[in-house]
Amino acid sequence: MHKNDAAGIQLQNKLEEAGYKVRLCFNFEDTAAELINDMPGILLLQVEKEGGELYGEMERLGGYSSFPVLVMLEEWNSEELVTALEAGMIEVVEATIPFVELKARIRSLIRLYGRFTEDYVSELNYEDLKIELKGRKTYRGDELLKLTPKEFDLLKYLVKRAEHVCQRDQILQEVWGYDFATGTNVVDVYIRHLRKKIDKGRPRKLIHTVRGTGYVIQ
Numbered sequence: 001m002h003k004n005d006a007a008g009i010q011l012q013n014k015l016e017e018a019g020y021k022v023r024l025c026f027n028f029e030d031t032a033a034e035l036i037n038d039m040p041g042i043l044l045l046q047v048e049k050e051g052g053e054l055y056g057e058m059e060r061l062g063g064y065s066s067f068p069v070l071v072m073l074e075e076w077n078s079e080e081l082v083t084a085l086e087a088g089m090i091e092v093v094e095a096t097i098p099f100v101e102l103k104a105r106i107r108s109l110i111r112l113y114g115r116f117t118e119d120y121v122s123e124l125n126y127e128d129l130k131i132e133l134k135g136r137k138t139y140r141g142d143e144l145l146k147l148t149p150k151e152f153d154l155l156k157y158l159v160k161r162a163e164h165v166c167q168r169d170q171i172l173q174e175v176w177g178y179d180f181a182t183g184t185n186v187v188d189v190y191i192r193h194l195r196k197k198i199d200k201g202r203p204r205k206l207i208h209t210v211r212g213t214g215y216v217i218q
Contacts, residue, residue: 005026007046007095008024008026008046009024011044012024014099015103015106018103018167019164019165019166019167019170019213019214020106020164020165021163021164021165023040028054028057031043032057039067040067041067041110041113041161041164042067042068042069042070042106042109042110042113043067043068043069043070044070044071044072044106045058045069045070045071045072045089046072046074046095047071047072047073047074047080047084048074048075055083055084055087055088055089056087058087058088058089067113068090068091068109068110068112068113069088069089069090069091070089070090070091070092070093070105070106070109071084071089071091071092071093072093072094072095072097073092073093073094073095074095076094080092090109091105091109093105107170111174122134124156124159124160126159126162126206126217127204127206128140128141128204129159129198129206131152131155131156131159133156136149136152138152138155140198140202145197145198146197147194147197148193150175150176150190151190151193151194151197153175154171154175154187154190154191154194155194155198157171157174157175158207158215158216158217159217161217162216162217162218163216163217163218164216165210165213165214165215165216166214166215166216167213167214168187168188168213168214168215170214171187171214171215172184172186172187175187187214187215191207191209191215194207195207206218
């Protein structure tokens, strides 16, 4: 949610260029409606002055403990930071934070919450695709698909971010770790393997290429 139209649109454009799917709201009512309809990977709140009332509304709304809330303060001060954190907001930064740092914090929080919620979710579903997390089994409809451990991890990563474009370097970092050089084509190779098992021979294809960026389940 962002109250400054121009700044909000600028931030939205940067995040979308970075591969994130963004919904921009300019007041709490619209934000609340969005949260009821769809749970985000992360919520950014732009606070121009004192945000006590906004934090209270968020607290009354409830249900946001399953995703992180990052507050961006226009006027930075310790009192406002403490108020936000005590109200349940997860991270507080200055609105002037460099975008590269903001992007890193967003990615870190999404990753952290993804690991946290995995303890409470037994399976992931997207259309007729089902992933059993505990048993590490994957089904397309009633068919059990035989995936290698790394194929399973890659598919899980993509499904958890369904309809969100996943960049190759992000996939490398999250699925393979940081040991691979950015020039490797391991992601493309494994995507080809997955397509043969997930999409081949089916009228509805789920794995799509976003040219020059990465891949998306949609």
